[in-house]
Structures are given as structure tokens and as C-alpha cells.
Amino acid sequence: EAGVTQFPSHSVIEKGQTVTLRCDPISGHDNLYWYRRVMGKEIKFLLHFVKESKQDESGMPNNRFLAERTGGTYSTLKVQPAELEDSGVYFCASSQSGPDTQYFGPGTRLTVL
């Protein structure tokens, strides 16, 4: 069974540009989470989808971040326009509804110059 995959693995962009991160959860997992780790700090929650619906988006830092999960399968996280403080590693995780252990992807390292 394939694990959680994320694309790209690395992205380097300039301030003001747009970047879209993608997450493919484990097949059949209804729950999908986005987290972010800024250098040397905690991994912080961004938002939680149940299927295609946003269950909790309390961790989204501001309206420059837009997450979607069309059809309840893969998810995208768009940052527009990117700022320097958006640099960090963005993790995606998925889980089933019953046994809800969260399985993480390898992360996308975003660098905003």
C-alpha cells in the first residue's frame, strides 16, 4: 500500500510569487491534515479535511493560504503571494475515521527568498 505522497519535495520561490503544494493521502483515508514546521520550531497544525469538507481550519495563518480537496482525494495548499516567513517544511498526514493514527508524508521544503 502506498503511503502519503507530497509534491514537490523542495520549492524555492521569490517573495510575491505563488506556490502550490500537493498531497496524495493513503487511499481510503477520509481525514487529511496539513501541518507546517518553521525552522527549529514546533510542527504546527494548519487545517483538517474530512473528505472534501474543511473540518478545522483554525491553524491557517492568514488569507494568503488556500487549501482545497476536490472530490475528497488529493489536496492542494496554495500560498499567494508568498512571504519570507512562509518558509518551512509543510507536512501532510492522513488517517482513517476509525483507527485514526495519522500517517505523514515526507514533507515539502518551501524556501521563500
Add this chain to the structure above:
Amino acid sequence: GDSVTQMEGPVTLSEEAFLTINCTYTATGYPSLFWYVQYPGEGLQLLLKATKADDKGSNKGFEATYRKETTSFHLEKGSVQVSDSAVYFCALKPGANSKLTFGKGITLSVRP
């Protein structure tokens, strides 16, 4: 709100040394507790978990016991190996299908 506090790092040990990584938490109710590990160049992996007080999670020689009275979930291993070098994160989850709250993580380096 919920929070997790981990001991400051980094930690460097010699192979076969005993490891303890402290973790304490603040939460309402009875959260589930987790240790995740990130090996170099890889994503986060669940190392072990405990879902109620006095439960002991164990995996790959690592153990942690859910101590409600001290709100702690310290990670221990009796004899570390070079391959245990990684970043270790303590985390809690307040209920089913809810977000994880992580500590800052601690980098462990094990030298031969």
C-alpha cells in the same frame, strides 16, 4: 490550550548508552500521546503511542509510559544505536480525528 514541552536539545550519546527524552503536556481531558521520529531525509513516522493513563507504548526498543499524575510521556531506550540518530517529536491528540499538537522536537545523534 493544549501544549507539549520537550527537553532542550540537541542530545549526543555514545552507542549503547541509555536514552531518556523528557516530554510533559498540558491538556484538558484525556488525550492520546505519541512519539514521532524523523530520520534524516525522511518524513515523520509514528514510533509509539499510548491512549490512556498507565499505558506503555513500545517499539524498536523504545518505551514510553503515559503518566497522568505527572502529565508526562518520557521516551526511553536502554541501548541506543547509531541508526537511532534522528529528530524525535512528542505529540498529543485530544480526541478521535483531531489535530496533533507537537513539541519542538529534539535532535539525537549517536556516535559509534
